[in-house]
Amino acid sequence: MFFHTKELQYNAKPSNPDPVYAKKLQEILGGQFGEMTVMMQYLFQGWNCRGDEKYKDMIMDIGTEEIAHVEMIATMIAQLLDGAPVREQEEAAKDPAIGAVLGGMNPQHAIVSGLGATPTDSVGYPWNSRYTIASGNLLADFRANLNAESQGRLQVVRLYESTTDPGVRDMLSFLIARDTMHQNQWMAAIEELEQNQKAIVPSTFPQTLEKQEVSYSFMNFSNGEESSKGRWASGKSMDGISNFEYVANPKAMGQIPKLKPSPAYIHGSVMPGQVPPGIDKANFDQANQGNELH
Amino acid sequence: MFFHTKELQYNAKPSNPDPVYAKKLQEILGGQFGEMTVMMQYLFQGWNCRGDEKYKDMIMDIGTEEIAHVEMIATMIAQLLDGAPVREQEEAAKDPAIGAVLGGMNPQHAIVSGLGATPTDSVGYPWNSRYTIASGNLLADFRANLNAESQGRLQVVRLYESTTDPGVRDMLSFLIARDTMHQNQWMAAIEELEQNQKAIVPSTFPQTLEKQEVSYSFMNFSNGEESSKGRWASGKSMDGISNFEYVANPKAMGQIPKLKPSPAYIHGSVMPGQVPPGIDKANFDQANQGNELH
Amino acid sequence: MFFHTKELQYNAKPSNPDPVYAKKLQEILGGQFGEMTVMMQYLFQGWNCRGDEKYKDMIMDIGTEEIAHVEMIATMIAQLLDGAPVREQEEAAKDPAIGAVLGGMNPQHAIVSGLGATPTDSVGYPWNSRYTIASGNLLADFRANLNAESQGRLQVVRLYESTTDPGVRDMLSFLIARDTMHQNQWMAAIEELEQNQKAIVPSTFPQTLEKQEVSYSFMNFSNGEESSKGRWASGKSMDGISNFEYVANPKAMGQIPKLKPSPAYIHGSVMPGQVPPGIDKANFDQANQGNELH
Amino acid sequence: MFFHTKELQYNAKPSNPDPVYAKKLQEILGGQFGEMTVMMQYLFQGWNCRGDEKYKDMIMDIGTEEIAHVEMIATMIAQLLDGAPVREQEEAAKDPAIGAVLGGMNPQHAIVSGLGATPTDSVGYPWNSRYTIASGNLLADFRANLNAESQGRLQVVRLYESTTDPGVRDMLSFLIARDTMHQNQWMAAIEELEQNQKAIVPSTFPQTLEKQEVSYSFMNFSNGEESSKGRWASGKSMDGISNFEYVANPKAMGQIPKLKPSPAYIHGSVMPGQVPPGIDKANFDQANQGNELH
Amino acid sequence: MFFHTKELQYNAKPSNPDPVYAKKLQEILGGQFGEMTVMMQYLFQGWNCRGDEKYKDMIMDIGTEEIAHVEMIATMIAQLLDGAPVREQEEAAKDPAIGAVLGGMNPQHAIVSGLGATPTDSVGYPWNSRYTIASGNLLADFRANLNAESQGRLQVVRLYESTTDPGVRDMLSFLIARDTMHQNQWMAAIEELEQNQKAIVPSTFPQTLEKQEVSYSFMNFSNGEESSKGRWASGKSMDGISNFEYVANPKAMGQIPKLKPSPAYIHGSVMPGQVPPGIDKANFDQANQGNELH
Amino acid sequence: MFFHTKELQYNAKPSNPDPVYAKKLQEILGGQFGEMTVMMQYLFQGWNCRGDEKYKDMIMDIGTEEIAHVEMIATMIAQLLDGAPVREQEEAAKDPAIGAVLGGMNPQHAIVSGLGATPTDSVGYPWNSRYTIASGNLLADFRANLNAESQGRLQVVRLYESTTDPGVRDMLSFLIARDTMHQNQWMAAIEELEQNQKAIVPSTFPQTLEKQEVSYSFMNFSNGEESSKGRWASGKSMDGISNFEYVANPKAMGQIPKLKPSPAYIHGSVMPGQVPPGIDKANFDQANQGNELH
Known part of the structure; x- marks a missing residue:
């Protein structure tokens, strides 16, 4: 169960409205x-x-802290939209500065949300839950979390660089700091779990059941061998079990696939000169040649 | 530019058709x-x-190798669908085994793709590109890649456990082995990059600009202090720069937000007893009380 | 800012696992x-x-209460999935009861979430934010909320009817009761706002600017006049301003549209016998007739 | 079955092209x-x-009338796009007015639809059917309809305010008037149904089966008691059955959830110091420690 | 503008309910x-x-006829859902036939639509408008239409084969016949347009501006030359302008791409041994080495 | 299996960066x-x-060639984004030319991808696999392919017209030429298949099973008979089997649908004066009238 307290976790007060930045x-x-x-x-x-x-x-x-971050950013966006010049007036149309704002805004901020934040991204695409993962395996998921905090901090930094508004930068400096912590946090949790188990997820699958010939081979599928110079191409593998091997000319190990024709009721392709399997020849000829109906 | 060779990277031959497993x-x-x-x-x-x-x-x-993996699985699925009992016949309806297959299949495997693989997941949801990331920051992206290979290997292992078909298991044992390599590979690349820069992404943002008071604080927003026992709550931070701090009772540091009323042309909420700003009182009364039109 | 307390708002304990019901x-x-x-x-x-x-x-x-409802249902689903017969064994395959469960489950509950709840619906479609609205007009939004609670309670009742598990029914009886409150709540808030303003959203747009001839006319676009018998077809309009009128044979009031041809650089349709506007005739003939290139 | 007549229900003729407004x-x-x-x-x-x-x-x-509304707006958009300066010319690039248009347009109006309307919203997101509901319960659905007409009229009014084109405003004044009627219509139909049954949807579920202790309680999950001043916090409930009650300090009524570990074949999390249930210790150690493969 | 007539274009009466088929x-x-x-x-x-x-x-x-087809199928589905055994009863659970129905149904047909048709496909995925195209070029679009009617008729035929219900088959036989007409119709319209212009869409782009060396070359990117045996590999091209050419060993004609490093404010990748361009060395060292903050 | 070669299939080198064009x-x-x-x-x-x-x-x-086309365009976009003025500076804000670029860019090109191409369209909507079809019937699919190459070439031509950058135009001239080939290719493959079977997809369904009365009838559902003048309205049908017929006044051939009330456990609509079927009258009255709970 959850409780809400009205104060924001940190200040979210822009120095000036900026509807174009609100979109970003x-x-x-x-x-x-x-x-x-x-x-x-x-x-x-x-x-x-x-x-x-x-x-x-x-x-x-x-997770509970992150709800507060959503709240802060939503609050910031609503204020950045204050007084946006939505109403097109004769005079406004002639002012290039206002024109630029009108063109750069997300129109849904005016038409749909009435100058409120929307649960969408910077091109107006709605948030959806396929962005998230909860796999039941903590090590796997903590890696997802470390990635999310890495991508997230990178994006906040880019947004910090693209405004000069002190109030916005102040809030972003808080979010950047929390992302510093959160990257540290997931790295710590990952280290703790990796010390308890093999680093390869899932650690409980017997490695004898995998095709071990290719478990530590780097395969060179793009011409040129620049990729042989990396840490991944030679030396001890990261899980400590084997050594990396560089396969300069990887070979196919599988069959040339030949699929069976589909059964007649699928009405798959008819090949030149063939009658599809399961179709009566006369019936097929009738179907193919038909006869005048009228 | 790319070239295709007809042999699969590894065998993809099921021992028996299994349309229900094809869906999974x-x-x-x-x-x-x-x-x-x-x-x-x-x-x-x-x-x-x-x-x-x-x-x-x-x-x-x-990346080029992965195209071959898509090819192997697509080929496997098409063969698992061979001879699926799509056509409902009087007799078939009475056989519970066939009924189970009919119920457990993805109907689009019959109706839409004609017993072919589809670019969708196990509930038929289409693949979309928001599943991917290429951020321009390699360390961030390699973490995304390590996550993807961890979640991926976990799912393949679960699928391995839920079939007994030797041919399917053979192919999956190859994919599991490659995922072992690929987790190792991204861990190696991450290590190499982290040795060259700070572990926090992006490493080029001056840390003096972030709100450093909260850069290493773990905040306890869920009652109970079990979370204080983890590596993330005390000791040296993972980036080596500071020490973790456990904040048992985090405090709000921000304002209670108060948004301004929206401008009149937004037609926002009318509060009890108020006339919205910018609306002429007489006009508003007319609008609110109206008069008989007919 | 938010705080989490570990106790659920109400009990979420199924009497028995039921992976098929978990999907629903x-x-x-x-x-x-x-x-x-x-x-x-x-x-x-x-x-x-x-x-x-x-x-x-x-x-x-x-809003804060609803986070707790998400928590309760997620917790319930995870327990309904306990011990789901995901692993296909020779013996299991022969048991029709297990087969039914295997067929009726959402495969992602096993493969993706590892027996955890997912942020998706009963066919596995991900939640997305276009399901929500916050328009900046409270009366409009409270109507959205009343609708959501009405559809929601209807669905919970249907789910209540389709299980006999006492633990599940107990939790659902709590959610149904809260939806009773929440429907009442939004009706109360709507009544309060409607007493302060006209019932038509938005109430601040001067009605003199709308095409008043058709503001209270019911138009009969489906043959037969059964629709004339409803409250909406005659008598005082609900906003108290006018009277409903039934238009048995609605007439078109607009033009027959004729769009201009598109400019040449759009490369729109070429009509029989025409050269598209803006295209040089010789150039077009050249383009159409071409000449041997080899 | 349906028939089409070529005249529009109402005029859809802009006074001037305006590709930026077409997007909105x-x-x-x-x-x-x-x-x-x-x-x-x-x-x-x-x-x-x-x-x-x-x-x-x-x-x-x-429903049939609404097809005509789609037709009118599509026709209007195609005309607003007439002569859009899609083709970038040296001179055009230097004219800020043309630049503004080029920047503010939806590029798909030029590239994809060739100056035609698209079945998308103002940010180019495609329409999808999860926007709609038909639940089989008319009272529930009429509330959905009242909401849709409320949000819809609000958006049309906002769009009316953001143009000065007399032809566009003329068409919008017709749509606004029809939305006035349609809000009235659904209110009338709702009143009629509510008089025949309880106002709570669905009215056929015996209220004795719901957790009646919480059926009329307002719960204060956000600190501060401003919410106690509303109609929803005291007095007769809107369904006439009980009285609203304000719960200033809502208490958790449920358990602290404890989920069982997942079965071994799920390959869930491995906790420090534990061997996952169902995994043979020796096997797990082998998996965790491995041995040199090469 | 449109009018609705209550009779369906053709009968839509199943002989028996069949909720599993309704889903398909x-x-x-x-x-x-x-x-x-x-x-x-x-x-x-x-x-x-x-x-x-x-x-x-x-x-x-x-287009107007197709609204009637949607109506027919929606009506059919609602009837196929009549009396679906949604309510799970102790006895029902023991009956494998009912169990099969419960497992094979779309749960949203019970929970969401109350035994009504939904605007979704056979896996419950919502319809969206990116399925459609209106490009402003009739020849292009008529090809889209011919494709849609071809895929559509194929799917209806597959559905015809998978039921034995005479009422359902009767309705499908009507739809199949209309698709026969509609394929013929679009072929006729295509022929008419192709006779007026070049067959290549768009026909108004001067072919001299395209890279004509590769305008008629078939390139063999998959090893093996089976593809050389088709009509597309030799002989007169279909537009009558040139001859097909088979390129057995296609060569790259482009550069090896080398992208510039991103500007400093993008915070892109830091390469081993490098300081990113635009970043002050001291600043970067500070950022990378940091200092104890606490 | 696939191999990658580093050279692009054709040059992808813009003469100048152009972030607005990159978006398109x-x-x-x-x-x-x-x-x-x-x-x-x-x-x-x-x-x-x-x-x-x-x-x-x-x-x-x-298919393999097309991977190379994706590669070329992605490479081009990354270069068009070179040096995009993402960082907002005081001076830049005052320059209308830079302002136009800032407004016309896709913000995700800066924030998300760090000046890289994204797998999305010109409004930032992610690519999804429902754009594709592989039906198992080659004739059907080749028509899909011809359509895709027609729409595709049309779009490339429109993009060619909206830039004057010689490097971009050079690359597009290559893609346009390949689309010329690919339209020719699919037309050739279609002709070959149509000569082997009936032109109507699928050709293997016995036409005697379709409702032949309407297999060649054009139905006039939009008033006015301009549509009678086309090739589709009279003369030999394109499949050579019958003659087109123009039905000026199409008649409904189906029933007026009447759906049964839903079962009680669906909690469908309650009609005025009715007690829903299966609901006990006393129970219903109780439910409708309720009694004071407090």
């Missing part, structure tokens, strides 16, 4: 790696958590 | 973490790569 | 009118609220 | 609450109607 | 190539038509 | 008829091909 800021609210994504991802990971209570509690801590 | 196998073809995702994610990362050639080449190597 | 229950979690929808709809309405504080506070109260 | 106008054609939504929503409600013929006929009347 | 039949209602697609595709092509009136009228004729 | 160019990369669509459509058709090897090989040839 939507990316970290309702985008692929926006706050809605981490909020819903962490909450579902927490609710589905089938493990040690300290993990569940930790995930719920951060 | 779609998950690792066209699902959120299926082969289409890694294929498109790696190809776009490669095409957009603005860095050292060895990374670009490496990404293109693996 | 997803509808009221991540469906069009599931709890995720009202949760996000109310939170965004609250964050964007530009009016009287009592409305904003009320909306945040209910 | 798409919102009420193919947006969440655009004319395509009410058209498809009403048609499906009519086709699925299992009740009194007068309702079915009424729904088909309005 | 949704494919041709709300699927990628279902009747909703052709209905909306033709209507938008008609409304956007900028050409000869006979084409516009013809398109509106068929 | 996305349409032919990740749009409905962009290169990703034909790439995935052809690959799946090839992998699912159950026919003559020459078709499979041909499809794989072109």
Whole structure:
């Protein structure tokens, strides 16, 4: 169960309205790696958590914090939209500055949400839950979380660079700092889990059942061998079990596939000179040649 | 530019048709973490790569390999669908075994694709490109890739466990092995990049500009302090810069937001007893009280 | 800012696992009118609220409660999935009861979420934010909310009828009761707003600017006049301003549209016998007739 | 069955082309609450109607009218796009007015539809049928319809305010008037149904089966008690059955959830110090420690 | 403007309810190539038509007919759902036949639509308008239409084969016949347009501006030369302008791409040993090495 | 299996950066008829091909080529984005030319992809696999392919017209030429298949089973008979089997539908004066009238 307190986690006060920037800021609210994504991802990971209570509690801590981040950004966007010049007036049309704002805004901020934030990204695409993952395997999911916080901090930094508004930058500096913490947090949790199990997810599948000949081979499918110079191409594998091998000319190990014709009731392709299997020849000729109906 | 060779990278031959399993196998073809995702994610990362050639080449190597994985699974699915009892016959309806197959199949495998694989997941949802990321920051993206290979291997293992068909298991054992390699590969590439820069993405944003008071604080937003026991709650931070701090009772640091009323032309809410700003009182009364029109 | 308390708002304990029912229950979690929808709809309405504080506070109260409902249903689903017979074994395949479960489950509950709830509906379609609305006009939005609670309660009742599990029914009886309250709540809020303004949204647009001849006319576009018997076809209009009128044979009042040909650079349709406007005749003939290139 | 007559229901003739406004106008054609939504929503409600013929006929009347509204707006948009300066010319690039148009247009209006209307909203997002509902319960659906007409009229009014083109305003004044009627119409139909049954949807579920302790309680989940001042917090409930109650400090009534570990074949999380249930210890150690493969 | 007449275009009466088949039949209602697609595709092509009136009228004729097809199938589905055993009873659970129905149904037919048709396909995925095209070029669009009618008839035939219900087959035999006509119709319209212009869309682009060396070359990118045996590999090209040429070993004609590093404010990748361009070295070292903050 | 060669199939070098054009160019990369669509459509058709090897090989040839086209356009877009003025500076804001670029760019090109191409269309909508079809019937699919190449070439031509950059035009002239070939190719393959079977897809369904009375009738559902003048309204049908017939006044041939009331557990509509079937009268009255609970 949840409780709400009216104060924001941190200030969200722009120095000036800026409807064009409001559109951009939507990316970290309702985008692929926006706050809605981490909020819903962490909450579902927490609710589905089938493990040690300290993990569940930790995930719920951060999931609950992320709701507050969604709140801060939504509040910021609503204020950036204050007084947006939506109403087209004769005079306004002649002012290039206003024209630029009119052109650069998300029209739904005026028409649909009435100068409110929307649960969408910077091109107006709605947030959807396929952005999130809760797999039931914590190590897998913590890697998803580290990725989300990495992409997220990168986007916030880019947005920080593209405004000079002190109030906006102040709020973003808070979010950037929290993302610093959250990247650290998931790295710590990953380290803890990796020390307890093999680094390869899932660690419980007997490796003897996999095709071990190719478990540590780097295959060179793009001409040129620049890729042989990386850490991934030679030396001890990261899981400590084997050594990387560089396969300069990878060979096909499989068959040339030949699919059977489909059964007659599928009405698949008719090949030149063939009558499809299961179709009576006379029937087929009738179907193909037909006869005048009228 | 690309070339295709007809042999599959590895065998994809089921021992028996199994249309119900074909539906499930779609998950690792066209699902959120299926082969289409890694294929498109790696190809776009490669095409957009603005860095050292060895990374670009490496990404293109693996991206090109993934096209072959899509091909193997698609081929497998088509064969699992061979002879599916699509046609409902009087007799078939009475056989519970056939009934189970008819009920468990994806109907689009019969109606839409004519016993072919579809670029969708195990519930028939189409693949879409918001599953992928190419951010222009390799460290961020390699974390995305490690996550994708972790979720992917987990799903393949689960699918391995839910069939006993030797041919299917043989192909999956190959994919599991490649995912072992690919997790190792991304871990190696991540290690290499992290040694060259700070572990926090992006490493080029001056940390003095973030709100450093909260950069290493774990905040306890879910009651109970089980979360204080983890690696993330105390000790040196993972980036080596500071120490984790556990904030048992996090406090709000922001304002209680108060948004301004919207301008009149937005036609926002009318509050009890108020006339909306910018609306002429007489006009508003007319609008509210109206008069008989007929 | 938000805080989480570990106790659920109400018990969510099934008497028995039931993976097929778990799939159905997803509808009221991540469906069009599931709890995720009202949760996000109310939170965004609250964050964007530009009016009287009592409305904003009320909306945040209910929005915060809905997060708890999402939590309850997610928790219930995870338990309904306990011990689902995902692993296909030789023996299991022969048991029709297990077969039915295997066929009726959502495969993603096993492959993707590892027996956890997913933010999707009963056919596995992901939740998306176009299910929600926050328009900046409270009367409009409270009608959206009344609709959501009406559709929602209807769906919960249908799900109640399709299980006999006492634990599930207990939780649903709580949700049904809350939906009773929430329908009452929005009706109350609507009544309060309607008493302050005209019932037609938005009430601030001067009705003199609309085409008043058709503002109260019911138009009979489907043959037969059964529709003339309803309250909407005669008598005082609901806004108290005019009287309903029944138009038995509605007439077109507009033009027959004739669009101009598109400019040449659009490369629109070429009509028989015409050269498209703006294209040089010789050039067009050249384009149409071409000449041997090899 | 349907018949088409070439005259539009009302005039759709802009005074001047305006490609930027064409983009905005798409919102009420193919947006969440655009004319395509009410058209498809009403048609499906009519086709699925299992009740009194007068309702079915009424729904088909309005559903059929809405097709004509889609037609009018599509026609208007095509004309607003007439002569759009799609072709970039050296001179044009230097004219800021043309530049503004080029920047503010939806590029798909030029590239994809060749200056035609598209079945999308004002940010180019495609219309989809999850915008609609036909639940089989008329009272529920009429509330959905009242909401749709409320959101719809609000959006049309906002679009009216953001143009000064007399021809566009003339058409919009017709749509606004029809929305006035349609809001009135659904209010009338709702009143009629509510008089015949309880106002709570569905009215046929015995209220004794719901958790009646919480059926009329307003719960204060956001700190501060401003919400206690509303009509929803005290007095007779709107369904006339009970009285509203204000719960200032709502208490959790449910358990602290504890999920069981997942079965071994799910390959869920491995907790520090644990061997997952169902996994043989030796096997797990082998999996975790591995041995050199090469 | 449109009018509705209550009689269906053709009978839609199943001989027996069949909720599992109802789910499948949704494919041709709300699927990628279902009747909703052709209905909306033709209507938008008609409304956007900028050409000869006979084409516009013809398109509106068929578009209007397709609304009637949607109506027929929706009506059929509602009846196939009559009396579906949604309510799970102790006894029912034990009957494998009922169990099969419960498992094979679309759960939304019970929970969401209350035994009504839904605007979705056979896996419950909502119809969306990206299934349609109206390009402003009639020849292009008529090819889209011929494709839609080909895919559509194929799907209806497959559905015909998978039921034995005489009432359903009767309705489908009507739809199959209309698709016969509609394929003929679009072939006729295509022939007419191709006789007036070059067969290559768009015909108004001067072919001298294209890279003519490759305008008629078949390129062999998959090893093996089976593809050289087709009509497309040699002989006169279909547009009558040139001859097909078979390129057995296609060569790359382009550069090896080298992208510039991104500007500093993008915070792209940091390469080993490099300081990103535009970043001050000292600043970068500070950012990378940091210092203890606490 | 696939191999990648680093050279592009053709040059992709813009003469100048142009971030606004980069946004538009996305349409032919990740749009409905962009290169990703034909790439995935052809690959799946090839992998699912159950026919003559020459078709499979041909499809794989072109599918593999299309990957190279995706590569070229992605490379071009990344270069068009070079040095985009993302960082908003005080001075820049005052320059209308820079302002226009900032307004016309896709913000995700800066925030999300870091100046890289994205797998989306020109309005930022993600590519999804419902754009593609592989039906198992080659004639049907080749018509889909001809349509895709027609829409595709039309879009490329429109994009060619809207830039004057010689480097961009050079690359587009190559793509236009390849689309010329590909339209020719599919026309050739269609001709070959049509000569082997009836032109109506699928050709294997016995025409005696369709409702032959309406198999060749053009029905006039839009008033006015302009549509009678086309090739489709009279003369020999295109399949050579019958003659077209023009039905000036089409008649309904079906029933007026009357659906049964839904069962009680669906909680459908309650009609005025009725007690819903299956509901006990006393129970219903109780439910409707209720009694005071407090």
